[in-house]
Amino acid sequence: MNQIFINIKKLIFSVVLATSILIGAVACSKNDDSATAIRTPAHLENWEVKPIVDESKPYMTMLTGVPIGTKIRFEVIASRSDILLRDVWVDLNNNGKWDDESEDVSKERDTYTVKSPIITFYGEVENFICYGTNMQLKELDVTHNK
Known part of the structure; x- marks a missing residue:
């Protein structure tokens, strides 16, 4: 039971970390090469x-x-x-x-x-x-x- 709980915590941490990195990369306003005016x-x-x-x-x-x-x-x-x-x-x-x-x-x-x-x-x-x-x-x- 403890092993499942630890694995769930690791999974949640990984998802939060990946989401944070993705948001940071998308939100970067200085080096945005998207089509702009x-x-x-x-x-x-x-x-x-x-x-x-x-x-x-x-x-x-x-x-x-x-x-x-x-x-x-x-x-x-x-x-x-x-x-x-x-x-x-x-x-x-x-x-x-x-x-x-x-x-x-x-x-x-x-x-x-x-x-x-x-x-x-x-x-x-x-x-x-x-x-x-x-x-x-x-x-x-x-x-x-x-």
Whole structure:
């Protein structure tokens, strides 16, 4: 009887573990290669440089006059639902995709190298602070930031 009880506990643990792994893999929002609406939104077509964004995610985008290769410092405060910044990242090359960990936003790292005049933040951003460097902001769209 005890052996059956132990086997049932192992089975339940295995099912819970497998379900958790599956949910984690499906829920990963940064590296989702599914067909999404990555394009220049109609309301941004008149910008000097056209932003390419993933409209399926919350975002805010800006056009700056900062030269490519410039290091910028900023701080992002996410909404209360993402206080650990798990789903906040910055697209520095205007391709509408998360490329690698260098685009993650974290409390430990706040210096980034500009790769495009368009900078887009994904995730639910509550506050954005830029330090030191003059961002030379030309355009700003926060209409899709929740």
